[in-house]
Amino acid sequence: MSHLSSSPPKHKGEHKGHSLPRGSERGGSSRDKDRSVSVSSSVSMPAGGKGSRTNCVQSTPQKVPNRLISEKSPYLLQHAYNPVDWYPWGQEAFDKARKENKPIFLSVGYSTCHWCHMMEEESFRNEEIGRLLNEDFVSVKVDREERPDVDKVYMTFVQATSSGGGWPMSVWLTPNLQPFVGGTYFPPEDGLTRVGFRTVLLRIRDQWKQNKNALLENSQRVTTALLARSEISTGDRQLPPSAATMNSRCFQQLDEGYDEEYGGFAEAPKFPTPVILSFLFSYWLSHRLTQDGSRAQQMALHTLKMMANGGIRDHIGQGFHRYSTDRQWHVPHFEKMLYDQGQLAVAYSQAFQISGDEFYSDVAKGILLYVARNLSHRSGGFYSAEDADSPPERGMPPKEGAFYVWTIKEVQQLLPEPVLGATEPLTSGQLLMKHYGLTEAGNISPSQDPKGELQGQNVLTIRYSLELTAARFGLEVEVVRTLLNTGLEKLFQARKRRPKPHLDSKMLAAWNGLMVSGYAVTGAVLGMERLVSYATNGAKFLKRHMFDVASSRLMRTCYAGSGGTVEHSNPPCWGFLEDYAFVVRGLLDLYEASLESAWLEWALRLQDTQDRLFWDSRGGGYFCSEAELGPGLPLRLKDDQDGAEPSANSVSAHNLLRLHGFTGHKDWIDKCVCLLTAFSERMRRVPVALPEMVRALSAHQQTLKQIVICGDPQAKDTKALVQCVHSIYIPNKVLILADGDPSSFLSRQLPFLSTLRRLEDRATAYVCENQACSMPITEPSELRKLLHH
Numbered sequence: 001m002s003h004l005s006s007s008p009p010k011h012k013g014e015h016k017g018h019s020l021p022r023g024s025e026r027g028g029s030s031r032d033k034d035r036s037v038s039v040s041s042s043v044s045m046p047a048g049g050k051g052s053r054t055n056c057v058q059s060t061p062q063k064v065p066n067r068l069i070s071e072k073s074p075y076l077l078q079h080a081y082n083p084v085d086w087y088p089w090g091q092e093a094f095d096k097a098r099k100e101n102k103p104i105f106l107s108v109g110y111s112t113c114h115w116c117h118m119m120e121e122e123s124f125r126n127e128e129i130g131r132l133l134n135e136d137f138v139s140v141k142v143d144r145e146e147r148p149d150v151d152k153v154y155m156t157f158v159q160a161t162s163s164g165g166g167w168p169m170s171v172w173l174t175p176n177l178q179p180f181v182g183g184t185y186f187p188p189e190d191g192l193t194r195v196g197f198r199t200v201l202l203r204i205r206d207q208w209k210q211n212k213n214a215l216l217e218n219s220q221r222v223t224t225a226l227l228a229r230s231e232i233s234t235g236d237r238q239l240p241p242s243a244a245t246m247n248s249r250c251f252q253q254l255d256e257g258y259d260e261e262y263g264g265f266a267e268a269p270k271f272p273t274p275v276i277l278s279f280l281f282s283y284w285l286s287h288r289l290t291q292d293g294s295r296a297q298q299m300a301l302h303t304l305k306m307m308a309n310g311g312i313r314d315h316i317g318q319g320f321h322r323y324s325t326d327r328q329w330h331v332p333h334f335e336k337m338l339y340d341q342g343q344l345a346v347a348y349s350q351a352f353q354i355s356g357d358e359f360y361s362d363v364a365k366g367i368l369l370y371v372a373r374n375l376s377h378r379s380g381g382f383y384s385a386e387d388a389d390s391p392p393e394r395g396m397p398p399k400e401g402a403f404y405v406w407t408i409k410e411v412q413q414l415l416p417e418p419v420l421g422a423t424e425p426l427t428s429g430q431l432l433m434k435h436y437g438l439t440e441a442g443n444i445s446p447s448q449d450p451k452g453e454l455q456g457q458n459v460l461t462i463r464y465s466l467e468l469t470a471a472r473f474g475l476e477v478e479v480v481r482t483l484l485n486t487g488l489e490k491l492f493q494a495r496k497r498r499p500k501p502h503l504d505s506k507m508l509a510a511w512n513g514l515m516v517s518g519y520a521v522t523g524a525v526l527g528m529e530r531l532v533s534y535a536t537n538g539a540k541f542l543k544r545h546m547f548d549v550a551s552s553r554l555m556r557t558c559y560a561g562s563g564g565t566v567e568h569s570n571p572p573c574w575g576f577l578e579d580y581a582f583v584v585r586g587l588l589d590l591y592e593a594s595l596e597s598a599w600l601e602w603a604l605r606l607q608d609t610q611d612r613l614f615w616d617s618r619g620g621g622y623f624c625s626e627a628e629l630g631p632g633l634p635l636r637l638k639d640d641q642d643g644a645e646p647s648a649n650s651v652s653a654h655n656l657l658r659l660h661g662f663t664g665h666k667d668w669i670d671k672c673v674c675l676l677t678a679f680s681e682r683m684r685r686v687p688v689a690l691p692e693m694v695r696a697l698s699a700h701q702q703t704l705k706q707i708v709i710c711g712d713p714q715a716k717d718t719k720a721l722v723q724c725v726h727s728i729y730i731p732n733k734v735l736i737l738a739d740g741d742p743s744s745f746l747s748r749q750l751p752f753l754s755t756l757r758r759l760e761d762r763a764t765a766y767v768c769e770n771q772a773c774s775m776p777i778t779e780p781s782e783l784r785k786l787l788h789h
Helices: 091-100 114-124 127-136 148-161 197-210 212-230 243-257 274-286 291-309 338-355 358-374 408-414 428-435 466-473 477-495 509-526 529-545 577-594 597-614 648-663 666-678 680-685 691-701 716-726 745-749 751-755 780-788
Strands: 039-041 104-109 138-143 169-173 179-183 506-508 557-560 705-710 733-738 764-769
Touching: 091 104, 091 138, 104 114, 104 148, 114 127, 114 197, 127 197, 148 169, 148 179, 148 212, 179 197, 179 212, 197 212, 243 274, 243 291, 243 691, 274 291, 274 338, 274 691, 291 338, 291 358, 338 358, 338 509, 358 509, 358 529, 408 428, 408 477, 428 466, 428 477, 466 477, 506 509, 509 529, 509 577, 529 577, 529 597, 577 597, 577 648, 577 733, 597 648, 597 745, 648 666, 648 691, 648 733, 648 745, 666 680, 666 691, 680 691, 705 716, 716 733, 716 764, 716 780, 733 745, 745 751, 764 780
Parallel strands: 104 138, 705 733
Antiparallel strands: 039 179, 104 169, 169 179, 506 557, 705 764
């Protein structure tokens, strides 16, 4: 393998977020000083190309669109006026490459990716680079959020043949779609320590003409090696590994990488990784009388508190940014992704269940307020993301974070009112600046701002507790709370007048499923029916706009049209494994929050479709894509890492356990065991790469609780028992409403429900394990005792 760069890579475009707390991961900040680029290759490349170098002149976008103008993806549409003759992923491009015997240049990114914007501006708008691509390559542009299968296959190649991965991803393929060179972001021209995109194109063009057979042979060898390396199968194993061992090793690995001072599990960049926090809460529950159990709880709660106090949280408009560029959670990469909001709402709700501290429930409510305000379609669906970049003022070029940062002068002008009763002269602005750490020079380090775009600017980050700020100025805590909230609201109203970041109005089934869970779980935990209704509307949207009744299949994407309409691509983009897994999880959470069995029925139907389309009957576990969806792709993968989003196989393992609890169908337990067995080797080798699956392994080897409430769903005594269940952190359970109707869906699935009676005509709870039920309970306090025990 050779690298087309003369220095170690420091930045790989938008960093591929990992759950692993590994210090060796580089890159991540979209403001990293060194943007060196590595190019991975399956053959040696000569160092030619520089002798004939001429300067690439930046062109203005052409007026005539290319064929991407017909696409729905916001990311593809961002490239519709490039001079590059782009093709979307599909047979037309592949046929052209084969007919003209040209390599394919595959460029993969997403619409809110900072370095994708940079490469589009610097290289893809460039007339000369456009000519090179059009003459010697077939150029294909892919939105990774629309086609996660394409992204995963070629990211596997890039990561295997270089020291990292990220977006934009740049890969060169044979006409048969086998990769032979890969990299990430490229500057247009050579620098002292990095190879320019134009040079890379010239070298690959020459190699293709002179050494094509060697390229093809090496490409085949690499693909064969990747196939062997990526295989996940039960092999000759009969059972998954011991949950106790995997739990202990996963916890130890997390403990070793934990940041005692600021929380989190790496130096920088720092990602939220809710899957890790979820694992730590589960670990605490099963080890709560041990030192390690207490430690796990402290690690998770401290991390959540530090994140919520830091600049990674938007203190003015709520919601969380993608990741922190520093160890302190202070300066974020400012894009906001839907999948983070959905998962973090659940994490903060669980933190409230465990601690009883309303700090956490307030953060969860803030996240959901942000999503309702900024990422919601009026028909109930949820948009994908908001960009990091926006113009500081209208007519100016976009800058990262411009929408979110503040100067001292702006805050002083907006909040000039004197604060009465303070021990020294004080304005509302000065109070807010002290509490949130704003300074005259700006609180962003020059090392995090190499371009100087954020000089004199401040990111709000909570520096002191309300009590300390109040004591500092001799004020009551409630007075300070009110003054700060009033100040934040004024900043929010002022910020509305700024040019907004780009909204990616694409709607993805998988991320909508995560968001349904976010609203359902938080609404249930806090007893807020309004939040549960958002989850219900999200599920209705999925069923109305993203589900094909005839085939029982989910669609991957739909798009916001004009006038509040919903549009689809033609032909439709069908769902991937993660769409089914995350939507089924969302529907199970929604059933427990609303107790409307229609959602449970739909979840069962989708699970049947998932099993039919994705299950590997030979090796166990689920493939990420349908066999028919990716013809020609060199690999059909099973996702084996819980990262920024959980692995769909990890989520499926939990879903299968819960569905068995709701229905008693043994087939789903058998599938769960087979799945966990298939991933045994990966869990044994690096359990911390699969914390969500280790959690599922523990749930399987413990006993699932079936908590049955017999009663009228609208009656107060039923609601009191249900709310008691929701207020306690019990991850390994299903909550079932038995309304006394023997013909109901759940009564038909679980015949034993008909034997459970209400006591003295009152709502009555039973806690069942291993087909044995507790004595009937009518008092919430008694139920609480039993569940805590």
